[in-house]
Amino acid sequence: MNFKHILSVVKKDLRVESRGKETVNFMFLFTFISLLMFNFATDPFSPVLNDVAPGFLWFVFIFAGMLGLSRAFLKEKETGTLQGLSLAPISNDDILYAKIIYNLILMLGIQIIAFPLFIVLFNYNIAGSTLDAFLVLTIGNVGFVVVGSFMSALVMSARSRELVLQIIVLPLLLPVIILIIISLRKVMIDAIPLLSIGEIKLAASYVVIMAVLASLLFDYIMEE
Amino acid sequence: MKFQRKQAVILLAVLWAVVLYAMYQVLFSLGPLSEELLRFEGDPMRHGYKIFFFSMQAAAITYIAFAVVLVGSVVYLRTKNLKWDTIASSSAKVGIVFTTILLVNGAIFSNVGWGAYWNWDPRQTTSLFLWFILAAYLSLRTAVDNIETRARLSAVLGIFGFVGVPLTHISSTIWVSNHPQLYNTAQSSGFSLDKSGLTLFMILMTSFLILYIYMLWLTYKIETQNQIYQNILRGEQ
Numbered sequence: 519m520n521f522k523h524i525l526s527v528v529k530k531d532l533r534v535e536s537r538g539k540e541t542v543n544f545m546f547l548f549t550f551i552s553l554l555m556f557n558f559a560t561d562p563f564s565p566v567l568n569d570v571a572p573g574f575l576w577f578v579f580i581f582a583g584m585l586g587l588s589r590a591f592l593k594e595k596e597t598g599t600l601q602g603l604s605l606a607p608i609s610n611d612d613i614l615y616a617k618i619i620y621n622l623i624l625m626l627g628i629q630i631i632a633f634p635l636f637i638v639l640f641n642y643n644i645a646g647s648t649l650d651a652f653l654v655l656t657i658g659n660v661g662f663v664v665v666g667s668f669m670s671a672l673v674m675s676a677r678s679r680e681l682v683l684q685i686i687v688l689p690l691l692l693p694v695i696i697l698i699i700i701s702l703r704k705v706m707i708d709a710i711p712l713l714s715i716g717e718i719k720l721a722a723s724y725v726v727i728m729a730v731l732a733s734l735l736f737d738y739i740m741e742e
Numbered sequence: 743m744k745f746q747r748k749q750a751v752i753l754l755a756v757l758w759a760v761v762l763y764a765m766y767q768v769l770f771s772l773g774p775l776s777e778e779l780l781r782f783e784g785d786p787m788r789h790g791y792k793i794f795f796f797s798m799q800a801a802a803i804t805y806i807a808f809a810v811v812l813v814g815s816v817v818y819l820r821t822k823n824l825k826w827d828t829i830a831s832s833s834a835k836v837g838i839v840f841t842t843i844l845l846v847n848g849a850i851f852s853n854v855g856w857g858a859y860w861n862w863d864p865r866q867t868t869s870l871f872l873w874f875i876l877a878a879y880l881s882l883r884t885a886v887d888n889i890e891t892r893a894r895l896s897a898v899l900g901i902f903g904f905v906g907v908p909l910t911h912i913s914s915t916i917w918v919s920n921h922p923q924l925y926n927t928a929q930s931s932g933f934s935l936d937k938s939g940l941t942l943f944m945i946l947m948t949s950f951l952i953l954y955i956y957m958l959w960l961t962y963k964i965e966t967q968n969q970i971y972q973n974i975l976r977g978e979q
Contacts, residue, residue, distance in 0.1 A: 672895055676885040685881050689874030690902065693909060696867065720916065727905060735898045738819055 519615065523608045527616030532623070534593075541589050542624060549582040549632045557639050567640065572702040575636050579629065579659060580695065584687070586624050587666035588680045590617050595674050610740045611733050614668065621663040629655055645709035653712055654705055658698035661725035665690050668732040671739050690728075697721035753956065757949055764945045768795045772939060790854035795943060797847035799950040800840050804872060806954065807837025808907045811879070815900035818893055827893035828969070830900050831883060832961035836954060838876040844869055864917035868910035875903040889969075 535541060556574040560567050594600040603613060633652060636642065644651055669687045673679045688695075701718045704710045712718065774788045814830025817823075848866050849859045860866065879899050886892035914921040 672898060673882070673885070675888070675891050675895070676882065677887065678885060682882060682885045686878045686899065689871065689878045690905075692871045692874065693868075724905075724909075728902075731902055731905070735901060738894060738898050741894075 520609070520612055523612045524616045524619065527603070527608065527613060528620050528623075531616070531620040535624075541586050542627065545582045545586045545624065545628050546631060548585055549578055549628055550635065552578050552581055553632065553636060553639055562641060568642075568707065569703075571636075571640050571642055572706045573699050574640075575633075576655065576658060576695070576699055576702055578632065578636075579625070579655065580662065580688075580691075582628055582632075583621075583625055583659065583662050583666060584684055586628075587621060587663070587670050587687070588683050589670075590621055590667050591670045591674050592679060600674075604740060610737050613740075614671070614733065614736045617667045617671075618663055621667050622660060625659045625663055626656065629659060642706075644706050646705040646711065650705045650712040651702065654698060654701050654715075654718060657718060657722055657725070658694060661694040661698075661721065661728065662691060664725060664729045664732060665694075668728075668736065668739075671736070674739075693724050694721050697724070750956070753952075757952055757956075760945060761949045764942050764949070767938075767942050768792050768946075772942065773936075786854045790851070793847055793851040793854065795946055797844060797851055798943075799947050800844035800847055801869070802947065803840040803950050803954045804837060804844055804869075805907055805911070806951075807833045807840060808872070808904055810958070811837065811900045812904040815897035818897045819901075822890075824889065824893060824969075827897065828962055828965045829958075830897065831880075832958050832965055834876050834879050834900070835961050836957045838873065838880065839957070840954065841869065841873045841876060845873060863921055864913040865910070865921040868906065868913040872906045872910055875906050879903055 553574075556578070560570065591600070594603060604610070629652070633655070637644070666683075666687050669683060669690070673682045673686065676682045697717045697720055701712075701715045701721070704715050704717070705712065769792065772792065775785075775791045810833035811830045814826045814833060818826040818830065845866075848869060852861055852863065852866060853859045856863070879896060882899055883892055883896050886895055
């Protein structure tokens with residue numbers, strides 16, 4: 519693990535993204551549209567909204583993240599830069615870490631924009647601390663990005679990759695998705711402080727296990 | 743001596759006879775649940791607990807199928823011998839059948855015990871999670887054309903997917919669950935069987951295990967034949 523190498527790959531990805539801004543724009547627009555869709559689906563003055571809104575918020579990130587994640591390695595494959603990347607004197611693990619960090623930056627950017635948007639659109643009163651709700655979402659997104667980036671590399675050589683990616687990532691993330699929804703509801707409805715929620719610890723440990731497995735197995739994906 | 747069709751038919755016939763006998767014993771001879779375990783007067787679990795004899799076995803076989811996928815995947819990545827990949831994929835195919843049996847049995851149990859076929863008990867949810875992992879594993883295999891790439895990628899996913907097994911196993915202890923406990927915990931004492939119940943349990947367990955091994959062997963053989971056939975086709979072009 520070499521931080522300089524990781525940083526240079528992240529920088530490269532960010533520079534490519536800042537030129538085209540395709541992924542960011544799509545992700546942001548998609549987040550906006552799906553928030554609106556969920557908003558149309560419910561009566562804004564109904565008391566039920568209070569219960570379902572945390573789930574909506576989290577699903578918006580899952581779907582928007584799916585859109586961005588599928589690009590992480592596929593972009594390299596399509597433009598043929600993957601070979602260059604694997605020829606560079608960087609260990610495979612560092613490439614994976616760099617992709618995870620890059621994806622995380624994208625997700626956090628979307629989160630910073632979408633979270634206030636959600637509060638405005640749904641006219642939502644968070645019972646607990648807003649920072650806690652934000653942190654729960656961040657932990658969920660870390661898990662999502664770790665599994666998603668790894669699986670994005672896994673499906674590179676498959677047919678109809680974007681489709682297969684969703685089928686593989688969502689089942690593996692099911693525990694994280696469920697646990698994050700439970701903790702979000704606890705923070706946003708029952709006003710329980712972050713550190714006394716058991717589910718969030720469980721989700722975090724699951725993410726750690728996934729991260730360890732991913733770094734152990736990544737060499738096998740890149741060998742070709 | 744090679745294991746032939748005739749032996750297979752005899753084996754299956756004996757297996758069926760034993761399973762039918764054990765099922766009859768479980769359903770009609772085995773006594774009801776002991777009084778202190780019943781929750782209220784006229785509790786449907788009085789006889790409903792017998793679903794345990796069918797869902798527990800399916801759960802055990804599901805775990806075994808996952809373990810075989812894990813071992814096959816690890817050995818394939820170590821040795822690059824396609825035989826192990828075929829074993830892993832056959833086990834996944836058979837495993838998804840047993841996971842489906844587990845889910846159906848679990849739903850019936852849930853309806854008897856808790857009043858709804860699906861009530862998102864952690865046990866049910868995590869079992870569904872196992873089913874989805876196997877489905878993802880098998881769909882990844884259909885999406886990759888090259889045999890070596892397919893074996894390599896699905897082996898990685900097979901190792902990843904095994905995470906679900908420990909999670910499912912501990913799900914009813916770490917979450918609030920209505921599922922009967924297999925071990926003594928702080929909240930409740932474990933569920934135990936008397937001697938005749940235990941015998942029937944072991945008979946059914948062994949039959950399920952033999953059925954799993956037989957199905958695995960059969961699937962493995964079909965897969966191998968299929969690969970030979972594919973090789974011939976490719977050779978002709």
